[in-house]
Amino acid sequence: MEKQEFRSRQWFGRTGKDGFIYRAWMKNQGIPAHAFDGRPVIGICNTWSELTPCNAHFRDLAEAVKRGVYEAGGFPVEFPVMSLGETLMKPTAMLYRNLVSMDVEESIRANPVDGVVLLCGCDKTTPALVMGACSVDLPTLVVSGGPMLTGNYQGRAIGTTDLWRLSEASRAGLLPQDQFESIEASMCRSAGHCAVMGTASSMACMVEALGLSLPQNAAIPAADARRKVLAHLSGMRIVGMVREDLKLSRILTRPAFENAMMANAAIGGSTNFAIHLLAIAGRVGVELALDDFNHVTAGIPLLANLQPSGQFFMEDLYYAGGLPAVLKELAAFLHNDCMTVNGRTIGENCAASECYNRAVVAPIEQPFNPVAGIVVLKGNLCADGAVIKPSAASPALLQHTGPAMVFEDIEDFKARIDDPDLDVTAASVLVLKNVGPRGYPGMPEVGNLAIPAKLLAQGVTDMVRISDGRMSGTAFGTVVLHVAPEAAVGGALGLVQTGDVITLDVPNRTLHVALSDAELAQRRAQGPRAAALASRGYVRLFQQHVQQAHLGADFDFLRGGSGSAVVRDSH
Incomplete structure (x- = not known):
């Protein structure tokens, strides 16, 4: 039977100078000659x-x-x-x-x-x-x-999802710092x-x-x-x-x-x-x-x-x-x-798989939650789409209308979120702009915005939150993410102002801000803040070529493949 010819033979199967170079330098690692036999x-x-x-x-x-x-x-x-x-x-x-x-x-x-x-x-x-x-x-x-x-703290199973709960408890003054650090040592074991x-x-x-x-x-x-x-x-x-x-x-x-x-x-x-x-x-x-x-x-x-x-x-x-x-x-x-x-x-x-614990994996006839998956929302706030994970959200908030509390960027959010005078209630919709692929740049995992300190003190544990960024897969809450187009490229999210009324309707797959097309056009004409372009290097390349979230945030010039053929052979 004829021996199969592999791609690597273009290197190791050659005779003369070229084959000598490829094999000889590999042999300095102690590789025997028969390793190159095809x-x-x-x-x-x-x-x-x-x-x-x-x-x-x-x-x-x-x-x-x-x-x-x-x-x-x-x-x-x-x-x-x-x-x-x-x-x-x-x-x-x-x-x-x-x-x-x-x-x-x-x-x-x-x-x-x-x-x-x-x-x-x-x-x-x-x-x-x-x-x-x-x-x-x-x-x-x-x-x-x-x-x-699985992490273990004082006999209780813990994992990285608990970090978000623990952080909020710490911010609310309910978890002493020394205990917080003790839990830290018990999680990643x-x-x-x-x-x-x-x-x-x-x-x-x-x-x-x-x-x-x-x-x-x-x-x-x-x-x-x-x-x-x-x-x-x-x-x-x-x-x-x-x-x-x-x-x-x-x-x-x-x-x-x-x-x-x-x-x-x-x-x-x-x-x-x-x-x-x-x-x-x-x-x-x-x-x-x-x-x-x-x-x-x-x-x-x-x-x-x-x-x-x-x-x-x-x-x-x-x-x-x-x-x-x-x-x-x-x-x-x-x-x-x-x-x-x-x-x-x-x-x-x-076909031969078995489930050994129905508390962990439910039968299809009796699921843990009939609501699952990633729901794609459309509306005048996200013409190209946004996503939410209903199974990690509060059911009561999956249909919600409330006034926007807008943060222009992550620095603005950090500066004001714990201000006791922040004009926000549990019914408010937290909106974070300019954390998308091009605007940040890189689209960080900041979408699961922390609850304002004044509301944490009142016992609020979830709110509707909207951004053009992402969130950690370990996080949870009623969080709308990946809004596209992002604010930094002229998306409607960049036009939202504090007080605008936003409606989230997950069952009907919509996300809408109560602004007419004419009002949106007027605000757009005033010019949303454009993303600053990096002066050099990879970040500049990223901002110039990254696609929006609904396309996977890949580079426009990388879609499709170019195969395994070597472009040029110098030997």
Whole structure:
């Protein structure tokens, strides 16, 4: 049988000077000659960094992948890309998602790899790596880092969702500082990303539902030895994918994206899911629009009882059967014939799954909440859309009319929110402008605005809040996000003034400010504040080319892919 010719042979299979250069310099790492005999070269794209605590255990995970690659007859080569630490990076990790995607794309295309394993976990590392890999379209498999173990404070399970409650309690004077710090030491007690259904967990579920990872990838705790087993098996499987030429474009079809949208609804996933999924679809050439969320997820209830929409943690989800247990409940809704990286369909992968704890994963006939998913709103305040997660909101506020309390930017908000003379009531609608993709820039997670101190003292725990920014997937509340167009590019949000009456109507999918078209036009003619353009560097590039939230906030010149062919060969 004729030996399969892999992409890496363009480097290592050459004779003469060129082949000598490629092989000789690799051999300085102690690699034997037979490693270059035509076996598949597997790139391990690693976002390990001590500045990304969620991913700080990835050195060990990469070694497990390598063992699997070797066992299956491949040649593993690990390479780093920029890592995005959600908890530390300023002004926001989202500013650099597109930059990392470019790093990934160019690193894969420029180097002699036949397939890639993406090691990602922290919020933006997953979409960034998948976006970059999609633009090259080689056989690709994702290994997530896994959630940390559930926190524990004085016998009570805690997670990052509790941070928002604890912060408000501290601001209200109900939680002493020494106790606040004691809880801080009890929350993040192992390697891994957030233990709740925040953005990191939502992204891990996204790649599993899309078919880009082996089953159970999403929920195995980072500290569980089975996470390394999954990494080892993933290393073995990527070699098989290369031999089968099972590329991303064969897996990431429109039905696969719809499966991921339905899964995200059922698990109560992050609103950030929408912006990242749209960006990935744009890279792989699948037609997907923000409006699709309303009809694709219609009728999908909340099945996973996980914080912030529920009670439990990712560790509990794994013990209850993992994401496959949830997907099995969705069998009547899913496109069960979608191919996945293990060569089986999503339906086949979940057919034998069982649920071991109905307190965590509900049957489809008896969901925890009939309201789930990401609802897309339209109206004169958000012509291109805005999103809200009803399962994390207060039911009484899902239909609400109130006067706007406007903050022009995040600095204005911070300066005035705790002013005892702030003219605000529980019925007010908090509006934050200029925190969108271009206006901030980078679209930070500040949309879940803190409740004014004077209202906290009165016992108010939720209000309608609207912004062109995002919020952490660990957060909750009646929060409208991703308003598009954003204020900084002339969107109607930038025209809203304190006292304007705003109506939120989630059941009817509308968000409206009580201003006539003529009044809006008159205010627009006066000129909203334009975003200041950075003088140089990546931030300037970002502001000049970032698209609006309803398009995924990717760069306009990165939509679509350019394949795996090397542009020029200098040797």
